[in-house]
Amino acid sequence: xxxxxxxxxxxxxxxxxxxxxxxxxxxxxxxxxxxxxxxxxxxxxxxxxxxxxxxxxxxxxxxxxxxxxxxxxxxxxxxxxxxxxxxxxxxxxxxxxxxxxxxxxxxxxxxxxxxxxxxxxxxxxxxxxxxxxxxxxxxxxxxxxxxxxxxxxxxxxxxxxxxxxxxxxxxxxxxxxxxxxxxxxxxxxxxxxxxxxxxxxxxxxxxxxxxxxxxxxxxxxxxxxxxxxxxxxxxxxxxxxxxxxxxxxxxxxxxxxxxxxxxxxx
Ligand SMILES: [Zn+2]
Numbered sequence: 414x415x416x417x418x419x420x421x422x423x424x425x426x427x428x429x430x431x432x433x434x435x436x437x438x439x440x441x442x443x444x445x446x447x448x449x450x451x452x453x454x455x456x457x458x459x460x461x462x463x464x465x466x467x468x469x470x471x472x473x474x475x476x477x478x479x480x481x482x483x484x485x486x487x488x489x490x491x492x493x494x495x496x497x498x499x500x501x502x503x504x505x506x507x508x509x510x511x512x513x514x515x516x517x518x519x520x521x522x523x524x525x526x527x528x529x530x531x532x533x534x535x536x537x538x539x540x541x542x543x544x545x546x547x548x549x550x551x552x553x554x555x556x557x558x559x560x561x562x563x564x565x566x567x568x569x570x571x572x573x574x575x576x577x578x579x580x581x582x583x584x585x586x587x588x589x590x591x592x593x594x595x596x597x598x599x600x601x602x603x604x605x606x607x608x609x610x611x612x613x614x615x616x617x618x619x620x621x622x623x624x625x626x627x628x629x630x631x632x633x634x635x636x637x638x639x640x641x642x643x644x645x646x647x648x649x650x651x652x653x654x655x656x657x658x659x660x661x662x663x664x665x666x667x668x669x670x671x672x673x674x675x676x677x678x679x
Contacts, residue, residue: 416441417454419463421660422493422612424484424603425500429464429653432457441487445528448487449474458661463491467599476576476598482528485606494672495550495663498603499617499652501645502571502595503579503624503636505588511644514565514655515595515618516554520545521572522601529602531609531678538609538676545604547613549669550659554615557659563651569594571618573601579636585625596624611675613667617655619648 417437423429430436433455440451453464465484468474488496502515509515522529532538551567558565572588574580576598580588588596600616607614621644622636634640 416491418492419454419461420492420494421460421663422463422465422488422491422496423656424465424467424496424498425652425656429453429656432653432657433462433464439491441490443483443486443490445482445486446480448483449479452487452491454491457657460660460663462660463488463493477524477527479599481602481606482531485603485610485612489610489612493612494667495547495613496607497550497554497615497617497656497659498600499619499656500597500599501621501641502597502618503622504620505585505594505596505624507627509566509569509594509620511620511622512564512648512651513620514558514563515569515571515620516551516558516565516567517571517595517600517616517618518544518546518551518568519570520601520604521570521591521593524573524575524601526575527602529605531606532676536676536678538678540605540608542605542608545608547615547669547671549664549667550613550615553663554617554655554659557655557662561651561654561658563655565655566594569618571595571597571600571616573597573599580624582625582635588624595620608671609675609678611672613669613671617652619645619652621645
């Protein structure tokens with residue numbers, strides 16, 4: 414049976430389904446196993462959009478167990494060429510405050526053991542990855558935030574940790590002394606798998622906390638999962654507004670180089 418098609422994909426929590434008109438829930442098979450959930454495909458402001466709950470419908474897949482290869486492959490099978498990856502992050506800098514967004518431009522990978530490539534052989538492909546995020550989608554996202562009156566820092570480095578535990582004080586101190594801005598558990602390998610498939614990808618990082626606290630600033634408790642979920646809940650409407658505005662303004666044809674030279678993994 415032919416699958417419905419979409420041009421734009423969104424990973425995130427379940428709340429986004431409600432915006433898709435003519436919603437179809439699709440089970441997508443992949444050579445890498447099952448994606449985290451069925452994919453919702455529908456229309457939003459005249460654009461065909463595919464939505465996939467990264468952690469599953471009941472948040473049953475923790476970040477280190479998400480089948481990223483299957484999730485990205487499912488998006489590709491549905492025809493997606495632009496992908497939005499909203500996520501929550503801990504701030505490593507006082508000026509990046511809870512409730513604000515960071516449109517990341519760089520990634521540091523501190524994960525381990527995650528399947529992070531489609532090229533395990535015999536096809537050889539070592540992709541250039543100096544700039545892991547799509548510059549065009551980053552601009553779209555910054556403009557959308559400005560249009561909605563939402564604070565979004567236009568660049569930042571995200572360090573991706575393995576989880577599920579949060580950082581120690583020493584790790585967090587190391588991350589901030591290295592000049593990195595925010596810490597997260599899902600941006601890698603999402604960003605690299607998208608690029609291997611020639612799909613444009615942007616991370617939309619909502620700051621939920623200050624990781625273990627801030628050096629020299631008292632009264633800030635180290636992050637807990639309760640805090641992350643509470644701040645997420647408080648900001649879900651803002652995330653949705655930002656995504657909706659962005660989706661409506663993504664150029665129909667990419668003017669970036671993310672898809673240039675993409676090699677078919679087979
Ligand atoms: Zn791109």
